[in-house]
Amino acid sequence: MGSTSAENNGAAGVGRRELIKRSAALGLISVPTMSFLSACATGGGGDEKETKAPEGAKSAANPLGVKKGLALDAFIFKGGLGDQYAKDAEADYKTKYAATVKHTGTQQVGPKLTPRFAGGNPPDVIDNSGADHLDMNKLSTQGQLQDLQALLDAPSMDDASKKISDVIHPSTIEKGKHGDVFDVLYYAFTIYGTWYSQKVLDDNGWEYPKTLQDMVTLSGEIKKKGIAPWTYAGKYPYYVHFNLFAEIAKIGGMDGWIAIDNLEPKAWTSNDAVKEVVEFYEELAAKKYFLEGSQGLTHIQSQTAWTKGKAVFIPNGSWVENEAAPTTPKDFAMSVGALFDGTGDKMPNGTLRAEPSEPYIVAAKGKNPVGGMELLRIMLSKKHAQNFAKLVKSLTCVLDATEGMTLSPGLTSASAAFKAAGDNIISLQLQEWYPALTDEKIGGLTGQLLTGDLKAADWIKKTQAYADAVAKDDSVEKFKREK
Amino acid sequence: MQHGKYRFIVGFLALPVLVYAIFVISPFVQAFQISLTDWSGLVGTAKFVGLENFEKLWNNEDFWNALRHNVYMLIFVPIITLGLGLFFAFMLNVGGKRRKNEVITGVAGSKFYRFVFFFPQVISITIVAVIWFNIYNPDPDDGMLNSLLGAVGLDSWQNAWLGEKSIALLCIMAVMIWSHVGFYVVLFSAAMASIPRDIYEAALLDGAGRFHTFFRITLPLLWDTVQTGWVYMGIIALDGFALVQIMSVNMGGPDGATDVMPLRLYLTAFRDSQFGYASAMGVAMLIVTMTFAVLTMRFARRERIEF
Numbered sequence: 001m002g003s004t005s006a007e008n009n010g011a012a013g014v015g016r017r018e019l020i021k022r023s024a025a026l027g028l029i030s031v032p033t034m035s036f037l038s039a040c041a042t043g044g045g046g047d048e049k050e051t052k053a054p055e056g057a058k059s060a061a062n063p064l065g066v067k068k069g070l071a072l073d074a075f076i077f078k079g080g081l082g083d084q085y086a087k088d089a090e091a092d093y094k095t096k097y098a099a100t101v102k103h104t105g106t107q108q109v110g111p112k113l114t115p116r117f118a119g120g121n122p123p124d125v126i127d128n129s130g131a132d133h134l135d136m137n138k139l140s141t142q143g144q145l146q147d148l149q150a151l152l153d154a155p156s157m158d159d160a161s162k163k164i165s166d167v168i169h170p171s172t173i174e175k176g177k178h179g180d181v182f183d184v185l186y187y188a189f190t191i192y193g194t195w196y197s198q199k200v201l202d203d204n205g206w207e208y209p210k211t212l213q214d215m216v217t218l219s220g221e222i223k224k225k226g227i228a229p230w231t232y233a234g235k236y237p238y239y240v241h242f243n244l245f246a247e248i249a250k251i252g253g254m255d256g257w258i259a260i261d262n263l264e265p266k267a268w269t270s271n272d273a274v275k276e277v278v279e280f281y282e283e284l285a286a287k288k289y290f291l292e293g294s295q296g297l298t299h300i301q302s303q304t305a306w307t308k309g310k311a312v313f314i315p316n317g318s319w320v321e322n323e324a325a326p327t328t329p330k331d332f333a334m335s336v337g338a339l340f341d342g343t344g345d346k347m348p349n350g351t352l353r354a355e356p357s358e359p360y361i362v363a364a365k366g367k368n369p370v371g372g373m374e375l376l377r378i379m380l381s382k383k384h385a386q387n388f389a390k391l392v393k394s395l396t397c398v399l400d401a402t403e404g405m406t407l408s409p410g411l412t413s414a415s416a417a418f419k420a421a422g423d424n425i426i427s428l429q430l431q432e433w434y435p436a437l438t439d440e441k442i443g444g445l446t447g448q449l450l451t452g453d454l455k456a457a458d459w460i461k462k463t464q465a466y467a468d469a470v471a472k473d474d475s476v477e478k479f480k481r482e483k
Numbered sequence: 484m485q486h487g488k489y490r491f492i493v494g495f496l497a498l499p500v501l502v503y504a505i506f507v508i509s510p511f512v513q514a515f516q517i518s519l520t521d522w523s524g525l526v527g528t529a530k531f532v533g534l535e536n537f538e539k540l541w542n543n544e545d546f547w548n549a550l551r552h553n554v555y556m557l558i559f560v561p562i563i564t565l566g567l568g569l570f571f572a573f574m575l576n577v578g579g580k581r582r583k584n585e586v587i588t589g590v591a592g593s594k595f596y597r598f599v600f601f602f603p604q605v606i607s608i609t610i611v612a613v614i615w616f617n618i619y620n621p622d623p624d625d626g627m628l629n630s631l632l633g634a635v636g637l638d639s640w641q642n643a644w645l646g647e648k649s650i651a652l653l654c655i656m657a658v659m660i661w662s663h664v665g666f667y668v669v670l671f672s673a674a675m676a677s678i679p680r681d682i683y684e685a686a687l688l689d690g691a692g693r694f695h696t697f698f699r700i701t702l703p704l705l706w707d708t709v710q711t712g713w714v715y716m717g718i719i720a721l722d723g724f725a726l727v728q729i730m731s732v733n734m735g736g737p738d739g740a741t742d743v744m745p746l747r748l749y750l751t752a753f754r755d756s757q758f759g760y761a762s763a764m765g766v767a768m769l770i771v772t773m774t775f776a777v778l779t780m781r782f783a784r785r786e787r788i789e790f
Contacts, residue, residue, distance in 0.1 A: 110753050117525050135756040142526045224789070234646045235732045293621025293629070296646025296732060301620060436755055444738035451737075453648065475521070475539075475757060 057368055063154045064374050071100045072371040073123035075113060077130045078105035079320035081188070081358065081392040086127065089379045089386055096378075099371070108132045117144055122363035125372035127187075129358050131236075136184060136359065137433070137477050145183035146362035151373045152182060157381035164380055171427060172356040174399040185376055186356030188388070189395040191318040191336055191414040192242040193352060198333035198413075200312055210349060211341040212247075212280045219289040222312050228291035230284060231311035232450065233299035237443040238431060240281075240450065243315040243339070246353035247277045249426045250339040253346030253481075261429045262480050263471040268464040275460065276342050281449055282456040295451050299323075307332060317357075321393045321410030334410035336417055339426075352421035353428065354399055432478045434470055441466040507567070511769075517762040524758035531550045534729040537764035546764065549735070550771070553721050556656055556743075557775065561716035565709060568667025571600060573697055575668065576675045577683065597672065600665040608662065612729035615658045619644035646732050648740045655726050655741055662717065667712055674708040675701060709782045714776050720771050724749065744768050 032162040056067035074090055076083040083105035090101040106112055110132040116122045128134050139145050152173070169189065176184040194208075201208060206224065207240075209215040219229035233239040249257035252273025268274050282292060291311040294302060300315075302394070305326040306314045314320075321334055328334065329361060329428065338352045360379075360456040364371035378384060385401035387396065393408045396416060407415065431438040442463050448454035471474055519538055522529035540546055575593040590596075603611060620626030621643040623633050629641045645651050677699065686696055702709075719757065724745035727735060734750065735742030752761035 057557070106516040114524050114753065114756075118527060120527065132753065135754075138523055138525050140758050142523070144525065234737075237733055237736075248540075293623070293626075293643045293646065295737065296619065296621040299739075301622060303627070305622060305624075436750070440734065440736075440750070443733050444736050446735060449738045451643075451648075453645075461526070475760065476755075 005043075005268075011166065014380065016331065044365050060155075060160065061207070062374075063371050064150060066097055066371050066374045067368070068097050069099050070368050070371060071099075072125070072368050072375065073102045073104075073366065074213075074375065075104045075106070075109065075123040075135070076125045077107065077109050077127040078109055078132050078356070080323040081394060082322075083127075085384070085388045085391050086379070088377060088391075089384050092378050092384075093371070093375050097183060097371070097374075101375075102190065105161065110134045117363070122366050122367060124363060124366040124368045125375050126361050126363065127337055128184075128361050129274065130387070133359075136361065137479065140178040140181070140183055141477065144364055145178070145181075146364040146366075146369045146372065148176070148182050148185060148362065148373060148376075151376055154373075155378055157273065157377060157383075164377065166397055168397045169356070169399060171354075171425065175356045176308070176359075181359065185360045186358060187376075187379060188356070188358040188398060189318075189397055189418075190355050190357040191352065191395070191418055192246060192316070192355065193336040193417065194243060194340075195306075195314050195316045195320055195334065195336050195410075196312055197307075197309075198335045198409075199331055200309065202333075208335075208337045209340060212276070215340055216280070216283060216287075216289075216308050220287070223289060223336065225310070228311040229289040230313045230316055231291035231294045231302045231305050231374075233297055233302045234295035234447060234450070235298045236439075237447040237450070238439045239299060239302075240315050240446050241431065241438060241442070242317060242353070242444065243276060244281060245428050245430065246426050247280075247342070248273045249353075249428065250347045250351045250435050251276060251342035251345050254426070256346075257426075257428065258483070260467070260479055261433070263434075263467055263478065265468065266464065268460055268467060272427070273342065276455070278449070278456040278459050280342075281446075282452075282459075285450050285452040290450060295447060303327070318394055319392070320412045323406060325393075332409070335413040336410070338417055338421065347424055347426070349421050350417075351424040352424060352425040354418055354421070355427055429481055434475075434476065437466055437470045511595055513760045514545045514765050514769075517759055517765045520759040521757075521761040522762075524752060525756055529759065537767075538628045539760065540763050541768060545739065545742065546744070546767075548739055548748055549744045549747045550742065552652060553723065553743050553771075555652065556659070556720040556723060557717055560656055561713055562718040564663050564716050565667060565712055567660070567664045568704070568712070569709070570662065571596070571703070572671035572675060573693075573698070573701055576672055577693075577696060577701065597668065600668045602665060603662040604669075606662075606664045608725045609729065611658065611662045612726050615661075615726075616645070616730045619654055621646060622681050637763050645730055645741075646737060648737045651731065651737060651741045652691045655723070655730060658726055658730070659723065663716065670708060670712065671705060678704050706783075713783065714779050717775050717779060718772060721768070721775065729744070739778070744771075 055065045056062065056070075058065035060381075064213040072090070073094060074086065076086040083103070087103060093099070094101050102123075104112075108128055109126065109128055109130055113122060113126065113134055117134070122144070126134075128136060135146070152163065154164050156162045156164055156167045158167075172186050172189075173182060175186055176182050178184070196208065200206075204222075206218060206221070218317075248260075248271065250273075252271045256267070256271045256273060260271070291302075291305060294305075294311075296303065300323070300449055302314060303309075303316070303320060304327045305311055305328045307324050307329065318336065322329075324334075329419050338350050341349050360376055362369050362376070366372065380396075380398055382398065382401050385396040385398035388396050388407060389402045389405065389407065389411065393411045395402070395411065395418070400413075402415065445454060445459050445462055445466075449456065449459050471478070517529070519531060519533060520529040521532050521536075575589040575597055577589065606614075618627040620643075621629060623629045623641060626644075628644065630640065632640045642650065644654050682700055682704075683696065686700055691699065722745055723743045727741050727743050727746050728749065731741040735746050746766070748761050748768070749762040751757050751764060
């Protein structure tokens with residue numbers, strides 16, 4: 001499109017160069033018409049022809065019909081999980097289809113790919129993760145995402161009698177849908193919770209607390225020993241939300257949280273669980289149970305303070321084991337605990353927030369979407385799921401892939417907590433859907449709450465006001481969930 | 484040989500002007516166009532919405548908050564940077580004790596200082612931000628500033644720096660000043676070197692001290708350079724994107740305390756995928772910056788002293 005607009009201007013009838021000349025003749029003062037705009041920075045595209053994706057012959061070994069020798073362009077987020085696991089899968093693709101695979105590992109998925117999507121030459125497969133990721137809702141509504149139903153229906157690499165949809169976790173399929181279309185594959189599973197060192201607890205004769213009240217009591221004891229009970233990544237206050245939001249959902253029930261996800265009026269203020277949880281954090285702040293200076297720490301700095309034993313608990317996700325590996329002592333026994341009980345909980349003890357993560361998308365308008373899907377199929381094999389668990393100490397969406405493997409301490413704890421939680425799994429959408437609201441607005445409030453500069457009541461009031469403002473703003477795309 | 488002179492000149496200028504028009508002018512013009520649309524930045528189509536983006540911007544409290552921080556920086560950063568630059572340049576060139584055979588000298592070791600002052604200027608702004616981010620690390624053992632304060636017994640001064648709402652913006656301004664002072668020391672030194680020595684000689688014979696020499700001779704004769712520096716520093720203060728984006732807590736936090744206009748623009752474009760709206764912010768920034776530059780040039784004009 002950007003590069004081929006000279007060829008596909010049939011409908012507009014005016015060539016790019018001609019158009020610039022004419023516009024220049026008008027002195028560029030007239031109200032810009034959209035045809036001019038679409039001829040320039042926005043790269044054309046109003047009149048794209050549906051191009052047929054190149055396909056090869058389908059066979060048992062090649063159920064999606066990948067064309068041999070056709071190059072594949074993979075764009076992988078290189079954050080806490082690195083990108084080696086993807087490179088390993090690409091190597092298999094390379095040998096199987098005798099094709100070159102162009103690999104890009106980056107932390108800036110959004111800024112680097114926005115112009116490529118606008119220009120009509122996106123990479124084929126993208127791990128759209130990290131702080132700077134692309135807005136998948138926009139991409140989906142604008143037809144940029146390949147429908148992955150073909151992938152779900154394809155046989156698994158390990159057992160041809162099973163479809164891909166049978167070997168991955170049901171919540172992965174649930175979460176990957178926009179409307180009825182499954183177009184995002186969340187490859188990994190992230191377990192959120194309160195992370196701690198089992199060794200530190202054992203050495204001091206402490207036990208992981210069951211309720212919010214127990215946590216306050218234990219924090220008091222920890223503080224007496226001269227250790228900070230908690231630390232957090234103040235530079236990214238949404239780390240605190242991992243637990244704060246989930247705790248609200250656990251105590252107040254999913255219905256209450258779904259109202260919050262759906263930006264319903266008074267969803268925050270009318271929910272008693274919100275009050276209980278936010279006041280819990282207010283109490284921790286008032287009693288100075290947070291490591292001093294946490295409000296200025298990055299995730300890495302806070303994790304380092306934690307692995308060095310300056311603080312006992314940290315809200316985090318299961319990538320922490322891999323990310324903090326360089327500073328973690330050998331006998332640290334990293335563990336994750338489930339959500340705490342409050343009063344009148346709607347969900348039982350052991351409830352856990354587990355989210356499908358690492359969203360992989362295939363560009364519908366890329367050069368090789370079939371190849372993109374095939375790479376995902378390769379990644380969903382037992383071999384690569386185990387490789388992922390081994391390399392980055394994280395779970396994939398592939399069911400029981402790690403059975404029989406010896407896992408690292410953090411991953412062992414996370415899988416155990418995941419198993420114990422059974423069906424009591426919490427999945428939240430708010431941050432995914434409205435990152436500007438959660439990370440910037442509510443994140444700002446949470447930062448102040450944890451330094452004791454903001455009262456719980458004000459946190460709730462202002463959060464409701466911010467949520468209402470987003471609900472009213474037409475320029476923000478809205479989403480709804482039923483369950 | 485007047486014949487063909489213009490053709491000759493045009494022949495040389497056409498290419499650079501064309502390159503400039505394509506890569507500098509046309510994006511500017513297009514920013515105006517895009518600001519009148521609801522372009523998401525992700526697809527090739529957009530809808531014309533007129534001045535809606537500007538209206539939204541006018542009522543956007545976050546943008547005003549960011550603009551206010553830019554204005555704070557505009558007030559304090561140039562004054563302090565140029566003031567320090569002038570002071571150091573004066574001390575390095577004129578402020579030394581009188582020695583034999585020389586009318587004016589800098590303080591002892593001025594060559595070494597000049598080299599040190601210029602140092603931050605050769606480091607990329609990204610690296611400066613990362614270095615200072617680690618200096619401001621609140622950890623009392625790992626954070627350089629806090630461990631230094633702890634070592635000299637000033638524990639009570641230890642702070643979360645960038646995590647502290649009341650001082651976060653000051654911390655970032657300090658880095659901005661630190662990284663630019665060196666350039667002005669060199670710039671002003673060069674300008675001072677062009678001031679004839681006999682003027683200083685005459686002033687010294689009349690018994691003028693350092694204070695009077697500076698305010699009566701050096702500053703008036705440097706005014707043109709100071710004015711240029713002022714505009715340049717002002718434009719830097721109206722930006723501040725790199726430092727804030729890398730250093731600040733929660734991108735412009737805590738709780739919006741360090742937010743600046745370019746960061747707003749960046750988030751609107753790349754996080755919220757609202758390129759049309761972001762372009763409107765860009766246009767607003769252009770207007771603010773231009774107004775500042777024009778006003779400065781207009782009101783700072785003084786009679787030029789020939790020497």
